[in-house]
Amino acid sequence: MSVVYPLLVALLVTGLAAYMRWRLPVYFIALLGALALTWVLGGHVATTLTLLVIGALAAVVLLVAPLRKSIISAPALRIFAKILPPLSETERVALEAGTVGFEGELFSGRPNWDMLFAQPKPELTADEQAFLDGPVEDVCRMTNDWEITHIRADLSPEIWDYIKRNKFFGMIVPKEYGGLSFTALANHKVIQKLASVSSVLSSTVGVPNSLGPAELLMHYGTKEQKDYYLPRLADGREVPCFGLTGPWAGSDATSIPDYGVVTRGEWNGEQVLGVKLTFDKRYITLAPVSTLIGLAFRMYDPDGLLGQTKDIGITLALVPRDTAGVDIGRRHFPLNSPFQNGPIHGREVFVPLSQLIGGPEFAGKGWQMLVECLSIGRSITLPSTASGGAKLAAVVTGSYARIRKQFGLSIGRFEGVEEALGRIAGHAYTISALAEASAAAVTRGELPAVPSTISKYHCTEMARQVGQDAMDIHGGKGIILGPRNYLGRAWQAAPIAITVEGANIMTRTLMIFGQGAILCHPWVLKEMKATQITDPRERLDTFDAALFGHIGMAISNAVRSFWMALTGSRFGAAPGDAYTRRYFRRLNRYSAALALVADSSMSLLGGKLKFKENLSGRLGDVLSHLYIASAVLKRFHDEGTPEADKPLLAWSFHNSCFEIEKAMSNALRNFPVRWAGYLLWILVFPLGRRAQYPSDRLSHKAASLLMTPNESRERMSRGVHTAPHANNPAGRIISYLEAVVLAEPVERKFVKALKNSDIEALDFAAQLDEGVREGWITDEERDLLRALREMTIDTIAVDDFDTEELRSAGYARFAALNSQAAANDSNPMLSSPATDTDIGRNIA
Incomplete structure (x- = not known):
């Protein structure tokens, strides 16, 4: 042989x-x-x-364990401890703050899908559903977004009063403190519906229910703080804001220069120990109308009044608006989406130690507190806003594309428009599933550090694409602002969601894979923690177990990645039904590939990996789309695998596969260690890239679902405000679709007869009357076509204005300043034209 x-x-x-x-x-x-x-x-x-x-x-x-440890593990531990990149305090806190859910399985190379399916189907309680059907629906009907964004630059007094009285600000506050005690899922559903009518309204309600005093007090507040502030926050007596970002600290929040010095001062007529705060914050939502400021600052104790530590660290405090030295009131103007947002300043503002959130014992723990609460807020407010906007855009654009005709054909039937409409359908379906998945994780009690960044980044990016495609399809209807325009303000506001709660560029290149590679990996964090154990025997035993678990997994993933790529993921155990099982098998392959490349990157690059942001961003894309595809498949099965939704599921899944292979390909082609990049390519893509972008046929099916009344379109519209009324032009257009579809055969019959006739009537009404006399249509069909014409006119109509209506309230003052400057032209010493600062101040 x-x-x-x-x-x-x-x-x-x-x-x-x-x-x-x-x-x-x-x-x-x-x-x-x-x-x-x-x-x-x-x-x-x-x-x-x-x-x-x-x-x-x-x-x-x-x-033989003793032999293995002495020959292999002990030397490896010494090398590992030497090359291990030092973790900053910021990184350490971020890693310890979050929890790991199913996303950890995606780094294993062999996901346990039972863990995903064991998660309960997200469902609202009866009280939560009643709130959505009652107060939320009512406030949506009250909302006129044009009035908010153009006339008032604010919510109306009636809406402010309504949301306070109905405890919109207290959704997350427990009932024992007068709140509604809603789950994160209910919070998501409320924000989603509000966002479908006004991003100003959704932002106003969303911020107090995410990162802010209420969330922090619930987790860390003293009994006295909870008893006093939570009831006032719940019923709107206190309007909160939270000051974190400043001119010198954006994404790098731990570098905040704002400081508080421990000293004695007067509070409510008594001399007490406290901190004297100096701060300069900006971009603070609700700051102009807030009555209670949550503040992040670095706390110092130079005189040792609290102990030996001089630099205590980042600390959080509650500062009432009327505290001496607080300067608040002017507003920023965020891209024609004028939610209340502005700077806050303070110099030597004294508050007692009792105003520190959690009391003196939580001094210096502010960053840990923020990281834990940031993951909760990031999981809900922005993904939910993106979901509401995308779902509304999908159903209204589908209606518009069916109603609007060019060259005698609905514009949705043109392949170019159909391609964009298919993208809208697929992305809206994906955003909805992803936003709900992250909210459901919080509802289950998780602190989803990695899923929250995935959800925030990808929901807002996909929503921006949905907005662009919807604007392109609507054409002139989308760009002419006015009461009839339901897209323009959302399109203008898209970069706001991209920017806030962590700029998306930084989120993608630093956070998703940066946190995920350590926090979600089955062994890396265990290896890192092993080096910190002081007992030598325990340290070696712990490291030995983690090291050989890691080595075994790495070898397995190399084999699994290569074999599944060769066989097209056609074999192997997988969950799902006959339709989705192939999808799960492909995710098994991509999970193995991600784990293999991630291990190789960390082993070969070590501490340098954190500076390889292009590589980190691309591997983050792979992890993200693995999580997104999992969330979409879970949602599909939770809803009973509806046959009508298969085109949307397929579009979303194939788009994620395409993005995974594109990101992995770019990562390997640009891998910093060239020989390793070539070797990894052989193991990951032995037959080259195979995933394709969703086909034209699939896009056609997805687009058709939006342009025809059906159960899939109905599911898409759930959770957004589609009621047809004067304040909701999008709802009116959505409501027309069924009647338009029924009228189309009559319209085609009439148009064909008209083309083949020699009648001289030019007016549409006269043509209809002539059609009845000629016998082309009946009286009932004439009424149907008249109604169709009225619906079409309402659909395509845009607004126009007198010039004075478009001028801002500050225009008169601006004109007067420049007239005065012109009058003083003859004397240069008196000439003083309006400057940018003058205009900003006077208009404000």
């Missing part, structure tokens, strides 16, 4: 063991048994004997 046969036997057994992840004793028994059988059957003696000896020696070294 050839010398090759024993080698093939050893290779096949090793590959099978790696793919199936057998334990080491099982592997060595199988390997040595197979080689022995090969010898008995006449295998090449020298080769077989050599492999048996090598296998036996490896078994002794690896299976």
Whole structure:
């Protein structure tokens, strides 16, 4: 027998063991048994004997724990501890603050899909559904977005009063403090619906229910703080804001220069120990109308009044608006979406230690508190806003594309428009599933650090694409602002969501993979923590277990990635039904590939990986789309695998596969260690990239779902405000679709008869009357076509204004300043034209 046969036997057994992840004793028994059988059957003696000896020696070294630890693990621990990049306090806190859910399985290379399906289907309580059907629906009907954004630059007094009285600001506050005690899922549903009518309204309600005093007080507040402030926050007596971002600290929040010095001062007529605060914050939502400021600052104790530590660290405090030294009131103007947002300043503002959130014992723990609450807020407000806007844009654009005709054909039937409409449908379906998944994670009690960044980044980016496609399809209807325009303000506001709660560029390149690679990896964090154990025996034992678990997983992922790529992921155990099982198999392949490349990146680059932001961003894209595809499949199964939704599921899934392979390809083509990049390419793409962007046929099916009344379109519209009324032009257009579809056969019959006739009537009404006389249509069909014409006119109509209506309230003052400057032109000493600052101040 050839010398090759024993080698093939050893290779096949090793590959099978790696793919199936057998334990080491099982592997060595199988390997040595197979080689022995090969010898008995006449295998090449020298080769077989050599492999048996090598296998036996490896078994002794690896299976005898003391020997393995002394020969392999102890030297590896010394090397690992030396090359391990130092973790900053910021990174350490961020890693320890979050929890790991199903996303951790995606780094394993062999996801446990039972864990995903074990998550309960997200459902609202009866009280939460009643709130959505009652107060939320009512306030949506009250909302006129044009009045808010153009005339008032604010919510109306009636809306402010309504949301306070109905405890919109207290959705997350427990009932014992007068709040509604809603789950994160209900919070998501409320923000989603509000966002479908006004981003100003959704922002105003969203911020107090995410990162802010209420969230922080619930988790860390003292009993006295909770008893006093939570009831006032719940019923709107206090309007909160939270000051974190400043001119010198944006995404790098830990570098805040705002400070508080421990000292004695007067508070409510008494001398007490407290902090004197100096701060300069900007971009603070609700600041202009807030009565209670949550403030992040660095706390110092130079005189040792609290102990030996001089630099105590980032601390959080509650500062009433009327505290002496607080300067608040002017507003920023965020891209024609004038939610209340502005700067806050303070110099030597004294507050007692009792105003520190959590009291003095939580001084210096502010960053940990913020990171934990940021993951909650980031999971809900912005993804929910994106979901509401995208779902509304999808159903109204589908209606518009069916109603609006060019060249005698609905514009949605043109392939170029159909392609954009298919993207809208697919992205809206994806955003909805992803936003709900992150909210459901919070509802389950998780602190989803990595899923929250995935959700925030991808929901807002996909929503921006939805907005662009919707604007392109609407054409002139979308760009002419006015009461009839339901897209323009949302399109103008899209960059706001991209920017706030962490700029998307930084989120993608630093946070998603940066946190995920350590926090979600089954072994890396355990290896890192092992180096911090002080007891030598325990440190070595812990590191040994993590190291060999890691090595085994890495070998397995190399084999799994290569085999599944070769076979097109056609084999292997997977959940789902006959339709979705193939999808889960593909995700198994991509999970193995991600884990393989992530391990290789961390091993080869070490601490330098954090500076390789392009690589980190691309691997973050792979992780993100694995999570997104999982969320979409979970949603599809939760809803009972509806047949009508299959085109949307398929579009979303194939788009994620395309993005995964594109990101992985770019990562490997630009891998910093070139030889490793080539080797990894062979293991990940032995047959090259195979995933394709969603096909034209699939886009056609997805687009058709939006342009036709059906159950899938109905599911898409759930959770957004579609009621047809004067304040909701989008709702009116959505409501027309069914009637328009019914009228189309009559319209085609009438147009065909009209073209073949010689009647002279030019007016549409006269043509209809002539059609009745000629017998082309009946009286009832004439009424149907008249109604169709009225609906079409309402659909395509845009607004116009007198010039004075468009001028801002500050125009008169601006004109007067420049008239005065012109009058003083003859004397340069008196000339003083309006400057940009003058205009800003006077208009404000």
